[in-house]
Amino acid sequence: MIHFGRRQFCKARRRLLAGLVSLPVAIVAWPKSPFRSDGIASALRRVFNDSIDHQVAIGHRYLAQEPGEASRQWLAGQVCGDLSMSAGVPAQALLVRLRSLRHDDFCRGDLVEIDGWLLARSEARLFALAALSFPA
């Protein structure tokens, strides 16, 4: 378990915002570099444009709030659904799913509060998956 001090977490929080902004850019770019069979970690690197630290920090924070969700397999199921993280997965479909999950969460009001930030639950789970995929 990684413990973040307030100052460290503030830095991570700042970078999260950059991540939230860059996510649509990654989504647009993804079809040009389709998913390969290097698993969840590799896929997440692509989603987050190789800048994973801040998502990991937020993910840890979420897992501290929701310890019952600290399962990589379970989170992958929530984030990816029926789409497996293997070769040949239609990347565009996965990205569409991520966007749709996020949209549905906001419509339903299923938000998660992390250090005051009000995020879609699926967003937080994506970060939690990153946290479990990139242990310190």
Add this chain to the structure above:
Amino acid sequence: MLARFAEIQSGSQLAADVCIIGGGPAGITIARELTGTGLSVLLVESGGLEFDKETQNLYRGVNERGDFSLHKSRFRLFGGTSYVWGGWCAPLDEQDFESRPWVPNSGWPISKEDIDPFYRRAQSLFEIDRYRYQVEEWDFGSTPVFSLDPDKLAHRMWQISPPTEFGPVYVDQLRKSENVRVLLYANVTKVSVDPDGSSISGVTLRDLNGREARVSAAAYVLACGGIETTRLLLTSGQEAPGGLGNTEGLVGRYFMEHPHPDAGGVIFTTAAEDFRPYYEKEFESRNIVVGLGPSADAQRRLGILNCSVAFHGPLYHEPSAGMDSALKLSRALEHWQWPDNAGAHIATVLRDLDDVLRESYLRATDGKIRGFGLIARTEVAPNPDNRITLTSDRDELGMPRVRLDWSVGELERVTVEETVNLVAQEFGRLGVGRVQINQLLLENDDRWSRNLSWFGHHMGTTRMSDSPGQGVVDTNCKVFGTSNLYVASSSVFPTCGYANPTLTIAALAIRLADHLKVLAKSDRLRES
């Protein structure tokens, strides 16, 4: 005509058809409306045309919460508190007038429909555009407002007055009036009742030099604001035990003020330009502010009060309580004022010093706006325990000073929390931004209410009702149990919505003036 109290002989007996007590926006509005009617009108004002400290000190009193001073949140001169106001104009919403089961003691005895024509007439007093408070009625150019889910959010809109200072702007009109006399430096220290206790027989005037006079009129209008009106009613109790209009013990109760908590901030995940209607202040060459708040359906579903949030203070980095406090301090110091809760703000700045320095640096060097702070303005639930009473301490005129004893409750905190949550949901759904809530709003205690901004919206202490058991004035703003005493003030508001009160004060004042004109026509001004 305009005169100073020193110009009339001490011991004089003055007479008028209508005596207006208080020369703020309400009193001036009624005097203007009665100009040219043939009625003899006397407006008595405690202050002069300019601010003076001695007169202002008459407003000193005790606010038990300690977060604003009673003599700094209202002004005692001709023009009243319009001397310092921000000019924000907005009408109350339709649901603000309704009785809402989840808001104890809510509901006006009149509807929005009843007051709408008077809102329209009041509009021109504020030197603003025609009456239009729906975003659909405005052209925002190439960037329209967001299309919001009506189950969750609705737009809020203010038109911003220059701001109109009622004193300087309207003094000449009243000076030239043939039937309106304005008497400056004349303090009403007592409202007297005739022996049967139902009719006002006169008011006593005094100045700070001990000179006295008396006014006798057919009708009297108390237009002294939410606190002073109450003070006069409570003080004038020799013939009416407990104070005038206070047989039910309601005078001074249900005090309300709009808390303005720092609600957090929004960081854009889209181009800042998409938010232009929410941070630009000028459209169609007019100054307006567009904000957001829970829709009527959301208020009902969530069991919350009315509320608004608006952008304030661009963010070059991210929201922080430290920067919010730094901005509040800097704004106050720009006006050569020292905020009442300066110590708390300084402590917050020091605690968040790294964020404050980073934000300040980026403001100076980067210039790229990444978001905005959010300031909320929430309705408060009318609570009989929020109360103004008299103290044993007396002012220079021998009048008891007031004590304000009140609190801001859990429903208000939940209202702001839910409102910010709805904004987060909608900005997320639209894919335009992420919201950070001020974490104090998430704590189930009163810490959030210890760092609020206040803007002198004193309301509710002589509430309007259709029965004397539940209010102090009737639907015509006449004090129950009296035949000729009226109130023109935000003190008559039974609930306060989120809207700044001045436009509603003026609308109700015009409505009252119309009522007085009708009574005068049928020779029923003194209705006894």
